[in-house]
Amino acid sequence: MAIDFEIPDDAKAIRQKVRAWVHDECIPAEKRLLDGADYKTLLAELRAKARAQGLWCPFIPEEYGGMGLGPLANALVQMELGESYLGALSMNTQGPDDATMMTILAHGTDFQKEKYLKPLLNGEKRVCYSMTEKAAGADATGMQTRAVKQGNDAYVLNGEKWFSSAASVADLAVVMAMTDPEAPRHQRYSTFIVELPNPGYNIKRDIKTMALEGPLTHVLGGGHSEVEIKDLVVPAENLLGGEGNGFNMGQHRLAYGRLRHGMHNVAMAQRALDMATERVIGRETFGKPLSERQAVQFMLAECATQLYISRLMLLHIAYKAEKGLDLRQENGIAKVYLANMVHHVVDTAIQLHGSLGYSQDTPLARWYTHVRSQRLVDGPDEVHRWTTGRNVVKAFKAHGTTASAAGGDLI
Numbered sequence: 001m002a003i004d005f006e007i008p009d010d011a012k013a014i015r016q017k018v019r020a021w022v023h024d025e026c027i028p029a030e031k032r033l034l035d036g037a038d039y040k041t042l043l044a045e046l047r048a049k050a051r052a053q054g055l056w057c058p059f060i061p062e063e064y065g066g067m068g069l070g071p072l073a074n075a076l077v078q079m080e081l082g083e084s085y086l087g088a089l090s091m092n093t094q095g096p097d098d099a100t101m102m103t104i105l106a107h108g109t110d111f112q113k114e115k116y117l118k119p120l121l122n123g124e125k126r127v128c129y130s131m132t133e134k135a136a137g138a139d140a141t142g143m144q145t146r147a148v149k150q151g152n153d154a155y156v157l158n159g160e161k162w163f164s165s166a167a168s169v170a171d172l173a174v175v176m177a178m179t180d181p182e183a184p185r186h187q188r189y190s191t192f193i194v195e196l197p198n199p200g201y202n203i204k205r206d207i208k209t210m211a212l213e214g215p216l217t218h219v220l221g222g223g224h225s226e227v228e229i230k231d232l233v234v235p236a237e238n239l240l241g242g243e244g245n246g247f248n249m250g251q252h253r254l255a256y257g258r259l260r261h262g263m264h265n266v267a268m269a270q271r272a273l274d275m276a277t278e279r280v281i282g283r284e285t286f287g288k289p290l291s292e293r294q295a296v297q298f299m300l301a302e303c304a305t306q307l308y309i310s311r312l313m314l315l316h317i318a319y320k321a322e323k324g325l326d327l328r329q330e331n332g333i334a335k336v337y338l339a340n341m342v343h344h345v346v347d348t349a350i351q352l353h354g355s356l357g358y359s360q361d362t363p364l365a366r367w368y369t370h371v372r373s374q375r376l377v378d379g380p381d382e383v384h385r386w387t388t389g390r391n392v393v394k395a396f397k398a399h400g401t402t403a404s405a406a407g408g409d410l411i
Contacts, residue, residue, distance in 0.1 A: 005315070007076070014069070015076040018091075021055055026084035033086075039216060046090040047123055055091050057121055060101065065121050071321035075263055075314050082267025085220065092123045094221070095260055096165050099253040100127045100174050104193075107241035107249055116172060116193055125171035130161040130227060131250055138383045140176075140247060141185045145229060147177035147192065155179075155192065155239070157200070157232040167225035168206050171196055175229070176246045189246035193238040200232025211369045212360065258331060258378045259317065262338035265374060266310050268367060269345035273303045275362065276349035290352070299348050306341045313337060316407065329391050329405055332384040339374035339381065346371055 007015075029042055050056060059074045060066025069077065081087030088094040097120060104117045119125040136142030145159025157177050167173060172195060179190040194201055206223035217223065241249050277300060280290035290296050313334040320327040350357035350364050357364045375381050388405070395405035403409070 007072075011073040011076055014067075014073055015080060017053070018055065018077045018080045021050065021053070021090070022080050022084050022087050025049060026081075026086040026090055029086050029090075030084060033216060039220070043086070043089060046086065047092065050090050057092050057101070059093070059098070060105070060121060064105065064117075072315070072318040075259070075318040078260055078263035079266045079270075079311070079314070082264030083271045087267075088264070089220070092121070095257060096129045097127050098260060099257045100129050102256060103174070103191075103249055103253045104240065106252075107245070109237070111237060112193060112240065120172070126166060126169055126221065127172040127174060128164050128167040128170040128225075129253070130164040130167065130173050130175045130229075132163045133160060134162045138380050140250060141188070143176060143178060143189060145175070145177040146181075147179045147190060147234070149179070149236075150233070153236050155234045155236065157192065157229050157234060159229045161225075161227040161229065163207065163224040164203075164227050165224050166221035167196075167203055167227060168223045169221045173201060174240065175201075175232075175234075176250055177229075179243050179246075183244060186247045187244040189250075190243045191240040191246040191249055192234045193240055194232065194234055198232065200230055202228040202230065204228055210372065212366045214366070258335040259314070261374060261378065262310070262334055263314060265338045265342035265371070266307065266314065268371070269303070269307055269310070269342045272342075272346045272349040272364065272367065273300070273307065275364070276300065276303070276352040279349075279353050279356075296352065299352065303345045303348050306344060310334075310338050310341050329388065330407060332379075332388050335378065336375075336381045336384045336388075339371075342371045342374060343368075 025046060029037075029046055032042060033039060054067065057064075057066035058069045058077045060068070062068035078088075078093070081091065081093065088098075101117065101120050104112060104120070108117055116127075120127055131140060131143070133143050133145065135144060143159075145157060145161065147155045147157045150156050155177075157175065159177065161175070164173070172193060175192050175194050176189050177192065178188050180188050204226045206225050209224065211217075240246075277291075280296050280300075283290045313330070317327050317330050317334060320330065346364060346367050350368060353362060353364060356362060359365065392402045392405045396402050401408075
């Protein structure tokens with residue numbers, strides 16, 4: 001039997017529809033914002049148009065108001081949306097909200113789904129995810145924020161959180177805290193839904209990063225907050241997924257977030273490569289078009305190669321997800337590769353634009369400073385490589401070959 005890379009017709013159709021949506025609506029809307037349009041008004045207009053076309057919450061089941069797309073179709077959609085910073089927002093599939101919606105959908109009680117998930121799915125509210133702490137860094141089991149049960153009705157949380165993305169624009173926070181320090185390491189933590197604003201959840205500041213900021217950066221939810229949690233009282237009914245399940249739920253949530261970042265990275269890299277190619281076709285130096293110079297063609301070839309590999313990685317992972325297969329190894333490999341790929345392609349596009357690329361007259365400089373974070377968020381490169389390498393050793397010990405840890409279980 002031949003390996004079939006044919007995309008189903010219905011998935012092709014939705015990809016084309018979303019591609020047209022991004023190019024006809026989202027990218028022009030970016031210019032309107034830069035020209036002074038009101039963000040909330042513009043986003044409301046975009047979202048109303050998107051919903052009218054059936055473009056809303058791609059991965060959410062239809063019975064909850066979403067498009068009900070499977071992993072493959074959703075991957076194709078996300079690889080289009082990432083071309084515009086309004087793409088995901090326009091269809092209510094932006095991070096960090098999207099993965100948190102999935103967590104509440106999978107683990108929330110009927111009460112939690114009605115009170116908290118419903119307004120998130122409708123685009124009426126936004127949610128942030130507070131897990132990371134300064135002291136713990138990439139080791140999620142090193143969190144020190146504590147949640148102490150107060151009778152049967154509430155928990156009291158104390159601690160600090162670091163890099164809670166979009167907290168400054170959120171109406172809800174999902175907070176992970178230690179409930180049982182004596183339990184096995186991965187069963188010490190629980191997750192709570194917190195309504196914001198709340199005096200016990202104090203956003204001290206949005207942390208300044210190396211990413212270039214514009215007037216809309218924080219309005220769009222691009223900030224990363226430092227949070228002080230002090231005597232934060234959370235009703236027991238807001239415990240999400242039961243005591244001791246916070247870590248496992250968080251890892252499942254992060255797994256989707258890593259893929260979504262990768263899908264958006266492909267879209268951004270594609271737009272950057274298009275911009276670079278258009279630039280070298282239209283520019284002459286020393287009496288010859290840049291596009292005819294072999295060194296330039298080699299640069300474009302390397303970017304095209306990396307994009308090709310990236311797309312194959314995501315399609316392979318989507319296939320495994322469709323089949324319910326274990327994709328953790330491939331997910332970690334792809335996370336690292338895609339983060340470095342987008343950095344390389346945007347960097348190449350800047351180089352080929354010359355001084356224009358270094359300026360802020362194109363989006364490239366902003367993208368460059370933003371995508372550097374991809375090698376840190378959702379687990380730094382080194383942690384994923386460590387895990388990947390350990391799995392290579394385990395595979396050889398178990399099977400006498402490393403193939404199963406290098407995509408060889410299917411290919």
